[in-house]
Amino acid sequence: xxxxxxxxxxxxxxxxxxxxxxxxxxxxxxxxxxxxxxxxxxxxxxxxxxxxxxx
Numbered sequence: 590x591x592x593x594x595x596x597x598x599x600x601x602x603x604x605x606x607x608x609x610x611x612x613x614x615x616x617x618x619x620x621x622x623x624x625x626x627x628x629x630x631x632x633x634x635x636x637x638x639x640x641x642x643x644x
Contacts (some may be wrong), residue, residue, distance in 0.1 A: 590621070599626030603635070 600623055607610060608630035618625050629635050 596624070599624040600624030602628045603632050605630050608614050 602614065607628050611626060611628050614628070615625050627635075
């Protein structure tokens with residue numbers, strides 16, 4: 590909460606822990622007026638998607 594734009598920028602997570610605790614993360618973020626971004630279980634998924642779209 591120390592950042593001025595914290596409540597305006599989505600917060601994303603990578604990793605299996607975030608994936609399995611998605612509901613808890615969403616609850617905590619909502620309680621603090623924060624925006625949930627993308628939750629990726631494996632980082633490679635995002636990398637593959639990025640390269641498919643840009644190459």
